[in-house]
Amino acid sequence: MIEIQNLKKSFGDLQVLKGLNVTIPKGQATGIVGPNGAGKTTLIKTILGLVKPDSGILEVNGTRLNGDWLYRRDIGYMPQVARYPENMRVYELLNFIKGLRDQDAVYEHELIEQFNLQSELEKPLRTLSGGNRQKVGAILAMMFNPDILFFDEPTAGLDPRSSHKFKLRVKKEKEAGKTIFITSHIMSELEQLVDHVIFILDGNIRYYGSMSQLLELSQEERLEAAIARLMDEPIERTGSVSKQSEMKSTPITLEIA
Amino acid sequence: MRKHYSPAWRKELDYIMKLLTHIIKTEWKSLLRGKWVIGYTIIFILLTDSLLRFGGGGSEALLSLSNVMLLFIPLVGMIYGILYIYQSREFVELLLTQPIDRKVLYWGLFLGISTPLMAAFIIGSMLPLAWHGILAADSTSSLLVLGLGGMLTLIFVSLGFVFGLMFYDDRIKGFGFTIVVWLFLAILYDGLVLLIVFVFGDYPLEQFVIVVSTLNPIDLARILIMLEFDISALMGYTGAVFNRFFGQNTGIMTASGMLFLWLAIPTWMGLRIFRKKDF
């Protein structure tokens, strides 16, 4: 479970997160969407510990983040851009990360097999195709079987077959009760993988709720269209409140939709 | 039989050391496989060997080597440090999402990349010195030059780290700053000192120039070289403050101490920035 209260972050004069409140229960698969510069990346980086918030409360599985690092044992992160030391071989990278984490890499072999990387293990990372590097990133994220998974544009460099395999894997993780976050520009992909959506605009959460509800409220068939409408609609017109199910969310979110 | 009991801090320390060596080892392996460090080693092998082969004897070669070292190691060290930060951005960020302490990660990365470069210089220069017999004949001078080169490498890689972290998102600025700092420390600084000496020539300046020189790590290394190779000239100088500083071990102690301070401060600054930074 992840709980965020009034999270604020500025870079210089630029206020990137303007007081976010959100609670994500365990086992939920959440898509994070929003235009570039809205604060998506900052939000994820804050949860991952890469960015330190200016104020607000952030709890991961009950641990209040305060310069502590042990909570990251429960987190797996697959970065968007997979760049690794050029001369390191794939198995060395895996070993390196294993050495950093005092945890069993329970799914290492399973994932390697699943993503067909056996033949690449001995190769230096610089010789790997972009797709294969993405897969390495996915393995790194999932092999320790963490409770919480972050995937940042996970399928961007993958061919359709690998992309399909990746999605199957994510679904499996979801079934296993993992809390999953995915950012993606491909809305159809999110439709397949997540059941909840956080839509961030201009440092605030504009919508947080289940996907079905979002579609229903926006009277759209597809997520893409729903999001597009959310972006287009000026705030004044979004008066017609709705729901806000069991989840906490910001007042602004309540206004929306 | 006595039961072995290891206290918590001991376990913690063991764990940190294990992590550190793990990171350092991995960096070493990866850097050694890159041509960069090997090339750097070969450059120093060729340089030192040709200095010894064509230049004549030990002191001549060692002084030429130290001239090269005083000029270029700071530049190479800084560029190397800042390049590492820029090139490994995504990787470092990935590492930061792992459950380890930033402090440990910082030391691991810094030592992991600075020590190979240091070793490259030391080994590259030492081999020719060894096979030409200089290492045995002029061992003090040789070890001094090698040690100072190693020290300067560490200092300037750490400065490169600091600049890389300071100008994390602006590479042009980062490199520009590095070049300016290098020009300033390696050349202009001494020009300014000379200017001040001439402008304020009527005042007693010995203490002043000593203090000012210890503020520049390149000058510190140069003074230590000077104490080794030019002590006979320094002894010909009659100024009391200089004589005290150079004549006894004061000079060596002060300069070495300041050099260590020059290593401690940038590494500490780097650590501070690294721990607080938003990546």
Add this chain to the structure above:
Amino acid sequence: MRKLIINTVLAAITYLATLPVLFAQVVVSPDGPVTTISEAVQIAAPGDTIEVHSGIYHENDLLIEKQVTLTGIGNPVIDGNGEGFILIIRADSVNVSGFTIQRTGRSYIRDYAAILIEGVSGFVIEDNRIDDVFFGIYLAETQGGIIRNNIVSAYDSREASSGNGIHLWNVKNPIIIGNNVTGMRDGIYLEFAENAVITDNISSNNNRYGLHYMFSDGGRYENNTFRKNGAGVAVMYSDNVDMSNNLFENNWGGSAYGLLLKDIRNSRIEYNRFYRNTVAIYSEGSTNVDIRRNHIELNGWAVNIKSNSSRNRFIENNFIENSFDVRTDSPRNNNLFDGNYWSGYEGYDLNRDGIGDVPYRPVSLFSMIIERQPESLILMRSMFVRLLDQAERIMPVLTPKTLFDENPKMQRIQ
């Protein structure tokens, strides 16, 4: 009867054969019968050998006025108890060897010495250890004589209250060879010594000069080592001195020189090695001295030549990494520098004849800067100073325009 004669003749021959030995040898030993050296000297006849066995003998002002050979066996010690002279030799061809001679008197008026040799010739002083003395071996108005393989040492570090190790005054043709002198005022001192030959000595840690020539013409000194002396070696007011194959090293200090030349004429300085001296060669008022094929390395100043020196020639020397090559006090130059190797030379040799195509100017701008602003010494070997020097060498403005080496060698001279 015949047998008797033969026996008698044999006995006579035996007797005659042993005669010189029996009569020429006096044995001194603490167990007697002769227990002091002075007693032995008294009873000895000219030409006798006095054999002194190990033990401590206390003697002062022991006058030797007949030709004897004093031989120490098992390193006997002659102790002067800190008073007066110990041995005073006033006979020709006296030999003294194998002794430890220690503790002379000290005085500001008289030059008390362990061995004083006055007005004689043909002596040999050899293999003695002379320790804790005011003066060591003192030769006055002697002719010839050999001082060989002695060790002379003292422990007074003040210049005024220490004497010279081997002191030569008004002598002719002395030979000083293989001695080791430390801790004296001057290691070896020559005043009015003609044609002295000084070779293979080691003179180190003396309070003033390792070797000090005054008004001594026509001698040579070779293969000596002068190390860590207060002021190095001084050769003054002498003509026609040969100085070769010596090692001058680690003579440090405000007024320390490897070799100080003052008013020297027509002399030669060749194949010496100068290593880590504050000033390797200092010259004041010297004329017509050839300085050739020396190896001058890691000194503060390789050469400091005053403008009253003229017609000296520095040829084919190796100048290696001296902090400064040449210092002079005049913009004019009356001496020749030619065909030397200078490690600071950065010129080129396009025609590959081993000689640099542009001249080398051994007086650097920086050396002139520190004469005006001594504090700038701390900038030695800095990049900025090297750039300044380089610029000045290309376009000399402040350094002496006529002081240069027209034919700098590209390689060291072997």
